[in-house]
Amino acid sequence: MSPSASRVALSTPQEYHLTLDGHAWKVQHTGAILSFEDEQRLLGIATGRPPYGIVLWPAAIALAHDLAARAGALRGLRILELGAGTGLPGIVAASFGALVVQTDVNEKALELCRLNGAANGLPDIEYRLADWTTWSDTASYDVILGADVLYAERLHPDLRRIFETNLAANGRVLISDPFRSASIRLLEALESNGWTISLSKWSVGEEVAPRPIGVFELTPR
Helix, strand or coil: CCCCCCCCCCCCCEEEEEEECCEEEEEEECCECCCHHHHHHHHCCCCCCCCHHHCECHHHHHHHHHHHHCHHHCCCCEEEEECCCCCHHHHHHHHCCCEEEEEECCHHHHHHHHHHHHHCCCCCCEEEECCHHHCCCCCCEEEEEEECCCCCHHHHHHHHHHHHHHEEEEEEEEEEECCCHHHHHHHHHHHHCCEEEEEEEEEECCCCCCEEEEEEEEEEC
């Protein structure tokens, strides 16, 4: 898989279209950060940088593809998406019959999630403003999703607590990540503490410089 999108000005609203096996989705965003160079350019903006959540990241595209590959197994599953951003992975899951709750700490990102869900004809997605450091949800979910959410090591204890508290028996966590060092450290720590981790590799971005993305499936033993 090698999805691609044109580079866009961060200040200009854009729409990303994804079509897979006869299904089509679209999400609005403020910029497609597909390559490592795109990411460095965004991080280098000193002022006026848009919230990370309203930018389309390659990990979200890879996770959307991975979920589409699981389409037949999604119907009726209760899914929690952490750091939903533009909402693409959760939108794909909901379109295949999953019961999706999308969460984000940023109000603008959550509103964008809501707009994108409506644009895809999915009125039943639930949206919640939520901070991992003050997490209070005690519900159980069959799947917990996260696209590029492991970058901040200071938040790893909070994410681990959510995984351990909110994952239903026989559930799984799906984390997509561009192989960041901080992410790998958390995944290794989880594995050493009894989690089983499998990996699917995806390639996102321009054909000349695709960005490798891993989708890690985590299940507690």
